[in-house]
Amino acid sequence: MPESMQRAKRLSQSRLSPIWIVPLLAALIGAWMVWDNITSRGPLITLNMQNAEGIEAGKTLIKTRNVEVGHVEAVRLSDDLSHTVVTARMSRDAERMLNSDSRFWVVKPRIGREGISGLNTVLSGAYIQLTPGKSDESQDNFDVLDQPPVAPPDAPGLRINLVSQVGNSLSAGDPVTYQGYTVGRVESTEFDPDKREMRHRLFIQAPYDSLVTDTTRFWSSSGIDIQLDSEGVNVNLDSFETLISGGVTFGVPEDVTQGSAAKQGATYTLYNSEESAREGTYDQYIEYVLLVDDTVRGLSRGAPVEYRGVRIGTVESVPWHFTAPQPDSLTQFAIPVLIRIEPQRLESGDDVTGDIDDQAVKDRFEKMFKNYGLRATLKAGNLLTGALFVDVNFNDDADPYKPLTFDGKPVFPTMSGGFAQIEQKVSNLLDKLNNLQVEPILERLDQTMQTSQQTLEQVRQIAQSVNAIVSDPATQQLPSSLNDTLQELQGTLNGFSSGSRGYQQLNDTLKQLETLMRDLQPVARTLREQPNALIFDREVKTDPVPRAPQ
Template sequence: MQTEINEPLIEEKKSISFIWILPLIILSVLIWTLYESYSKKGTNVQIIFNSAEGLKEGITPLKYRGLELGKVTKIVIKDLERVEVNILVKKDAADYVAVEGSKFWIKKPTVTLTKISGLDTLISGYEIEVMPKYNKDKDLKSQTKFTGLDSQPNFEYIKDGYYVTLLLRDGNSVNIGMPLFYNSMQVGEIVSKELYENNVYIKAHIYKKYENLVNESSSFILNDAVKVNFGAGGFNLKVSSLYSALVGGIKVKTSDLNAKKITDDKQYLLYTSDDNLEEKVIINIEFLDAEDIGEDTSIMYKGITIGKVTNISLNTNSVNAQAFIYKKYKYLLTNNSRFEINSAEISLDGIKNIGTVFTGKYITLNYKKGEFKTYFKDKKLLNSQINADDLELTLKADSLGSITNKSKIYYKDIEIGKISNISLSKNFNQVIIKIQIYGKYKNIISNNSLFYDMSSKLIDIKNLDLNINYSGINPLLKGAIAVIKDDKQSKLTKKTFKILKSHQEAYKIKKMRNKGFTLKTAFENNFRLEEDMPIYYQNYEIGFINKVDFEEHYSKAELFIYNKYKKYITKHSKFYKKSPVKVDASLNGILFEIGDISSLLYGSISLDNSSKKEINGYQIYDSFDTMKNSTNTINIVFDNIDGIIEQSSKLVYKGINIGKVIDISLSKNQKIVLKVQIDKNYDEFAKQGNKYYLKKSKISLQEVKNLSSTIFAVNIGVVKGKGKKTQVLFNGYDSISDIADSTKGKIFKVESLHATSAGVDSPIYYKNVQIGKINKIDLSSDASKVVLDCLIYNKYTNIIRKNSNFYDISGFKLKFSIFSGTKIETNTFTSFLKGGLMVVTPKEYDKKANGNDKFILKEELMDDWEKISPIIK
């Protein structure tokens, strides 16, 4: 087999393969990218912040006025207190940012009362802001490491702006952004605040349009946006404006609008209040003590602040207060003027200077004409100094109690002296108290004067006898001694007195010194009397109970009556134990009346001479009511007394309570008998001719009367007659109209099978003229009919004849007909509202009717009633 050998195919190979083009392109792109990256590569800066809160690597931008200049690339913890934030700054911005003087801070949302900023960062996240330092005349050195600020710095001032420099020692009251006000209008704001050499320098920017309002004559004062004043005139709150109340501010006062503008090199003091602008006179006041007063304590004259205390310093035995008085009140500073500290005083007599509880104590000036003076001593210090005219006495006591060196001597709650020294006797058995009575009061003291401790006890209970110190809170807290003056005012020859333990003991000794006579009385054992209990007549003490003898059923009391009141004890005199508390309720409110304090604490007896009846022997009753119940009563008989309440229903004459219902009973003939106690003018209200009626409430279209009887008890009214003889039994009327109606006309009885819409006081007409009214509505004796008592006035009784007809015209009548339509009829508007009757007397009228005649009420008025018009003779 022959082997076939093929000739090889020979092809020419190209010099460059296509497959190498793609790598060359990629290599070119990489070289270009590296070149672009290097040529535009920025500068890396490191900033130290206290916190990296809200910052994120690769996200948080660096911005200047909204333009992004770089981005955070890395955040590193520098130490436990700081972080290092690396920022790549764009190359074209690096020459301005990465230089000395640049300031960096973290921009966060800020909300204040004056400004809202950075709210966009709530959505986009926190940003780092930069403030480059630019100086066109000088090249700045490069810098890549910085310390970040805690907050946004102050921007450069507006070119050609108007700025004022203010000086303030305490910068806490002023903040950047705080407004400046001129006449309540904002004219500028604080733009910077710097501390230098213990002073705060504040830069204020004045807005362009208000530059003419601020000049060299201007004064700057911190704004009292909210000013509170509390004093004798009450509470006063003044707010300049809601805006200034919230943000505070600075007031600008300009005295001369034509003055020059303020230059940059001048500094103005920022005053804390308007007071600093007023001229002042410096004075010194020496106080015995300065309890509860200090710097800024007000000095007042007639309720007006005339100055303030500026400094307090201590002397050897006193306190010195440096103060100022406004120059316009300089005339008040005389050698006869006196200063004293005002403070709250609380006692059972009342509360004095209550305003000082809230505002603190203040100093008052008592002005008197004299020569100008700037050094003073307060009233307390002057009183503490012994004067030649003062009276010095010695008091002895078994114990000191609450009395101290600061305790005062009082007469009728007025300070008349003080304690100058306290020591023990030589044998240590007694306390020796030296006192000083001021010269102008020394005539109060005599040989028979009584001194007692006002403060030793608040409550003393001994053998169930209650003794309460009611002299006031001040004596109780600070200790005090009281003086009881001798009525005869004997001479003063002795210098030593004994201090009695209580007012009760001193009072008893004083009473026993009076001349008088004794009176024998009796009393029941349902109440208690005590020895020394005072006796009063018309609020004057006329004696006391000297002795009490208790027996099994009926006891005796011996009364001691002072001679000068002997004329008031007569054969008509009665005595009763006085109730210390009286409560009276009415529509005007609740009257809570307390008698004198002595009767409240110890009880008392009152003398009453209102009775005209002579008595055999004197008696003491347990109460005023019991005494009155024994005499001065009348009986009133009623058919019905709805609303009358025993001990609550009053007897009233012209709005004045003259008595009350003390008993309700039923008579044999089923009438109700009220026993009424008359307290005032018994002889006038127990006379023949007087008429008594129930003051029930009445509510109608015409009037509203006695509304209180719907809430409280029904009272009894009285109409005085002309009788002269005394009478104790009376018939009562249901209302005052019954009394008046008994003289106005005649009653005619009208019967109906059922009640009508007409009620009591509904009118009765004749030819649409009112001739009377319905006086009463009741059932007949057999209850088969309704009986109307119709009162016809005297001048119209002649109209009512035996054949007269009474018609019910109450409300309205509705007539409906297919042919004639609908017709509504009513006689009068009054009868429509409150009902009424119509009387028609026929042309052929009969004899005159009398009270015994009875009429039948007809329901429908005849159609031609208006044509019936007899001439009645």
């Protein structure tokens, strides 16, 4: 067979068809996209909320400083239906923000004490705000706050804790003021059922945190404080915000040093008022019991104990252990009142916080009880309210001092107060009046009344007689007769005037009389010298001759 007539042989060769390149490339791209999506996705977190108002799956964003760092993927109820569980996907860069002290809250329109906030979410919708923490401990389950935090964790300032009794009305967001100026806010408040006390956390923003020291006192501020006690009426006004919602204010009491700067997380006591905060400074005291025989109506806990107007203590309890046995030396069932003598009130500066020698103070009081008659009495501090206070003073008329104890406490000797003394004097006066012999006095008084009645009858008769005399017509004519007589006398006197005839005759007669008297003078002189001259001749006496000198 010719070579051209030979049939060709089929050779088999295995190779990849180019058509498979496209699906393989698509698979690689898909795998890369899946891997990129997995590696670029951030962590999944769980947010616990009371309700999901304004939260929508796939729409609600999570932001930090107005930058999107995540979004809500699902919203559901918890298994026990007590709250809402929100599942959110965070961005890859947001993983470092999820710490144990990170905070979440919902930004939406709010009307609060500081005004209106969140108006920009009216159109865009609510979103969840994230404030990153600084803790090294990671966390993926968070509780969303009901209110925005007062300040971010990294804000400059001071965070402290307050402890108060049950019944305080503080809540998160209330202002913290210093002399009426807002310097911080209440961050949180909670109740400790084991210790039965309220715990509050405060944030004082910089630079006002330097105002808080270890001697600072905190007290509740209600905006207006009206006190009506034994010291009078006291009215204090604070800011308008505290008037509406209340708040906390602080300061350092008078006569107390400023102290050193407060530390982060320090714990203080929250007092009910500024007065109670000031009283809390005097933490060293000596307790005495007053056994009061008078009424204690008007004496209340917190009333002052004063020595000549200077406060030296406080009434602690009225009454105190009322059913405890009385000392045998007492004759009456007295009312026990517990008081505190606070020697720190008489100190100043650093001495207020210094230690007090209790035994030395007790010995000094014992000496004054025994030798100088130091006694305590109840006195009225406010006549309007009837409030009483304890007045301590020396009394020379005090009974001899006998040391007594009441239920383990030393007894501070007492005396009856001013009202009790007045009551005793009135009672003694009534006793004396009761012991008077009233019947003899009444009999004498009756006799005196009868005599007075007779005298009045005689006076009445005399008055009738005088009235009869005055009513007589002859008596009534006396004034006209007297007037006629006076007129006649006036006419007679007018007849002897200097120019009348009678006056001339009287004048001539007087001149003749004068001449006659002048002529009779020699005769009278002779008769005086020689009475018998009318019968015998008058003797002629010769001139006397003076005697010659011997």
